[in-house]
Amino acid sequence: MSEHAIPPAAEHGGDGAAVARAAGIDPDRLLDLSASLNPFAPDVAALATKFAGSLVDYPDASIATNQFAAELRVDPRRLVLTNGGSEAIALVAAVLGDGLVVDPEFSLYRRHLRTGEDLAGGRWRSNPSSPVGTVASGGETATVWDEAFWPMTMGTWTRGDDTSWRIGSLTKLWACAGLRLGYVIAPDAAGADTVRSIQPRWSVNGLALALLPELLAIEDLPTTAERLAAHRAGFAADVAAHGHTVADGIAPWLLLEQTPGLRATLALHGIVVRDCSSFGLVDTHRIALPRPRDIDRVLTALAATCRD
Numbered sequence: 001m002s003e004h005a006i007p008p009a010a011e012h013g014g015d016g017a018a019v020a021r022a023a024g025i026d027p028d029r030l031l032d033l034s035a036s037l038n039p040f041a042p043d044v045a046a047l048a049t050k051f052a053g054s055l056v057d058y059p060d061a062s063i064a065t066n067q068f069a070a071e072l073r074v075d076p077r078r079l080v081l082t083n084g085g086s087e088a089i090a091l092v093a094a095v096l097g098d099g100l101v102v103d104p105e106f107s108l109y110r111r112h113l114r115t116g117e118d119l120a121g122g123r124w125r126s127n128p129s130s131p132v133g134t135v136a137s138g139g140e141t142a143t144v145w146d147e148a149f150w151p152m153t154m155g156t157w158t159r160g161d162d163t164s165w166r167i168g169s170l171t172k173l174w175a176c177a178g179l180r181l182g183y184v185i186a187p188d189a190a191g192a193d194t195v196r197s198i199q200p201r202w203s204v205n206g207l208a209l210a211l212l213p214e215l216l217a218i219e220d221l222p223t224t225a226e227r228l229a230a231h232r233a234g235f236a237a238d239v240a241a242h243g244h245t246v247a248d249g250i251a252p253w254l255l256l257e258q259t260p261g262l263r264a265t266l267a268l269h270g271i272v273v274r275d276c277s278s279f280g281l282v283d284t285h286r287i288a289l290p291r292p293r294d295i296d297r298v299l300t301a302l303a304a305t306c307r308d
Contacts, residue, residue: 025270031297034274036130036253036288038152040227041175047214048179054206061204064212068183071216072157077189080196081212083203085148085169085182091195092144092165092184099124099143104279106130106146128153131279131286133249148172148182149251155225163187173224174215181208228252231289238295239287242303247284254287262305269301 061081069076082088086108093099093112099121101109109115109124122143127136127150135153136142141164148169151157158166166185171177181204186192229250236246236254247255255276256262260283263275274286290298 029270031271031290031294033288033290033298034272034286035177036149036172036251036286037175037177038173038224038228038252039175039231039289039291040224041173042215042218044174044176044179044211044215048207048211051207051210051214054210057206059202059204059206059209061209064204064209067213067216072185074185075189078186078192080184080186080192080199081204081209082182082184082199083205084171084177084180085146085167087180087199087203088167088169088182088184089146091199092167094198095191095194096121096143096165104129104131104276104281107278109146127159128249128251130251131253131255131274131276131281131284133247133251133253133255135250151221152224152228153251155222157221158185165191170212170215173219179208179211180205181212228289231292235289235295238299239302242299244302252289254289255281256285256287258283259285265305266301269304271298271301 065079065081066076068081069079072079080088080091082091089108090112093109096113098114098119099109100119100123101113101115102123102125105124106126113121113124123141124144124146125136125140125142126146126148127142128134129136130146130149142161144165144167145159145161146167147158148167149172150159150168152173158168165187168183168185170181170183171179184192184195186195232250232252232254239254239256240246244259245257247257249255262285263273266273274288276284276286287298
């Protein structure tokens with residue numbers, strides 16, 4: 001693979017397939033660590049096979065909504081399932097209109113909001129912070145909390161800011177980005193009704209709705225969070241031992257500072273990571289936690305980049 005064949009980093013992770021196409025290599029040989037997905041997630045593709053019949057009829061979100069609301073311990077009238085976290089962001093932004101985004105912060109908020117300090121809308125915050133990877137203190141507030149990485153980091157479904165809007169992405173927890181399954185928890189039932197009034201009909205597909213109760217039944221969030229924390233600590237120590245500066249954080253990725261050109265260099269080894277320049281973090285890269293079987297491959301490539 002030539003370094004010149006590697007496309008520029010997208011504003012969102014998960015672009016391993018694009019890198020593989022541009023470089024003319026088999027996507028199955030590429031290790032995509034540009035999107036932070038749970039490396040201990042169940043095999044959703046295998047589970048999905050028994051729900052193929054759900055693809056025939058128009059989807060009905062009511063059963064899945066009620067079951068997930070029970071897990072969240074919120075009134076189901078306040079919960080709206082969405083086509084991924086990206087639709088959740090777009091819908092809440094459409095309801096609120098404007099907001100304050102303080103960088104470094106997840107880039108999709110600005111895509112859908114009118115932003116600025118002189119606007120009436122309140123602050124949008126990811127928690128844990130993406131890309132920094134730290135968790136907001138108990139006294140910190142926001143109008144909108146994006147808790148996409150909260151469950152697998154903290155071992156609970158939500159921090160519980162009941163008067164704020166909360167949005168999430170289940171496909172990160174279960175490592176199935178193509179399934180598209182997110183949600184909005186509105187501050188009240190009226191807010192959720194407003195979201196539903198502008199959401200396209202049948203927005204969440206039948207397969208995702210059929211899988212949700214099955215995945216909820218097998219999910220053990222405290223155990224998931226404990227496994228990820230231990231995995232992250234070991235991986236961070238190994239990466240630091242290879243000469244890289246790892247920023248403090250507890251989210252399911254590592255933020256590597258002072259790493260100019262790391263994305264291009266690792267791509268030559270068949271590994272794709274997130275270039276954080278779109279966050280305003282120059283010479284910084286984010287590496288998702290790899291599956292245990294891929295650790296040695298990543299460390300070998302990182303060691304080579306240090307030698308280079």
